[in-house]
Amino acid sequence: MSSNRTVAVYGAYGHTARFVVAELCRHGWSPVLSGRDADKLAALGNVFPDLERRLASVEDPASLDRAFEGAVGVINCAGPFLDTAVPVIEAALRAGIHYLDVCAEQRAALDVFERFAGAAKLAGVTVMPAMAFYGGLTDLLATAALGDWPDADAIEIAVALDSWHPTTGTRRTGERNHYRRLVIAGGKLEPLADPPPSREWTFPTPFGTQEVVALPLAEIVTLSQHVRSAEVHSYMNLAPLKDLRDPHTPTPVPADADGRSSQIFAVDARVSRNGQTRRATVHGRDIYAVTAPLVVEAMQRIVDRRSKATGVVAAGAAFDAADFLESLPALHLAFPDA
Numbered sequence: 300m301s302s303n304r305t306v307a308v309y310g311a312y313g314h315t316a317r318f319v320v321a322e323l324c325r326h327g328w329s330p331v332l333s334g335r336d337a338d339k340l341a342a343l344g345n346v347f348p349d350l351e352r353r354l355a356s357v358e359d360p361a362s363l364d365r366a367f368e369g370a371v372g373v374i375n376c377a378g379p380f381l382d383t384a385v386p387v388i389e390a391a392l393r394a395g396i397h398y399l400d401v402c403a404e405q406r407a408a409l410d411v412f413e414r415f416a417g418a419a420k421l422a423g424v425t426v427m428p429a430m431a432f433y434g435g436l437t438d439l440l441a442t443a444a445l446g447d448w449p450d451a452d453a454i455e456i457a458v459a460l461d462s463w464h465p466t467t468g469t470r471r472t473g474e475r476n477h478y479r480r481l482v483i484a485g486g487k488l489e490p491l492a493d494p495p496p497s498r499e500w501t502f503p504t505p506f507g508t509q510e511v512v513a514l515p516l517a518e519i520v521t522l523s524q525h526v527r528s529a530e531v532h533s534y535m536n537l538a539p540l541k542d543l544r545d546p547h548t549p550t551p552v553p554a555d556a557d558g559r560s561s562q563i564f565a566v567d568a569r570v571s572r573n574g575q576t577r578r579a580t581v582h583g584r585d586i587y588a589v590t591a592p593l594v595v596e597a598m599q600r601i602v603d604r605r606s607k608a609t610g611v612v613a614a615g616a617a618f619d620a621a622d623f624l625e626s627l628p629a630l631h632l633a634f635p636d637a
């Protein structure tokens with residue numbers, strides 16, 4: 300186990316980042332708070348007065364080098380990741396430290412795999428994009444459902460939210476991300492059909508049977524890197540999409556002392572092979588808050604050398620997926636009959 304307990308959090312004043320910083324502190328890490336907005340970074344001192352703050356911008360590589368000095372890794376929480384991932388990864392590689400982010404954008408995740416695989420492997424560090432609710436969680440869940448099967452005919456993932464109050468960062472990412480969504484069809488990445496297909500899906504209680512529409516996110520990219528499946532498709536129920544598309548939907552409202560909202564979610568992964576189907580589900584509360592234990596646990600396992608690989612890797616390729624999910628009190632994992 301490494302004795303270095305310093306992790307830089309870039310974009311530390313964002314909504315999700317505050318959960319990440321608090322989670323790091325709970326687990327004995329010493330977060331260094333970093334970002335480009337001096338006023339927001341200063342205000343964060345009122346929330347975390349004992350933590351060091353370092354101003355840095357993705358447009359100033361030297362400032363990133365100073366921000367990450369002495370850290371064992373960096374968690375990038377500053378979206379849109381189409382703009383921040385590359386410069387922050389480049390700084391992490393210069394420092395020889397691990398990089399994780401919480402992106403949901405497919406294009407940003409794909410760029411990381413395509414651009415940094417060789418450099419990260421050569422540096423002996425782990426670069427893990429999309430270690431969040433969208434991406435890492437769904438990748439781990441599908442991998443857990445796959446189990447000991449060497450491949451699959453189809454992987455289907457469905458997300459149910461009772462509501463979705465998007466953060467400012469989510470709004471900005473949506474405005475920035477104009478790339479066509481991808482699925483795996485015929486064993487390779489292909490554009491999502493237009494209009495996206497819809498269907499009914501029966502979720503665990505309390506969601507039940509709902510109409511869902513195809514909404515592939517970063518998990519399509521991460522699964523494409525380590526799972527052989529002819530088809531991989533992702534869906535979401537309609538209520539949260541209505542919230543997301545309404546410009547008047549407010550940002551998340553804290554409903555407890557930890558700042559979590561009252562939003563609940565369920566994620567259902569179904570893997571089919573040779574006429575058999577396996578299923579894994581998780582449920583929990585607040586998609587932004589639950590990202591914190593996911594990315595912090597990933598960093599802990601990487602630093603402790605409990606990861607299976609270095610280089611640019613997906614969560615399901617790096618960790619024992621079922622063990623990882625079962626280790627998190629914020630998630631409730633089950634393997635119901637298909």
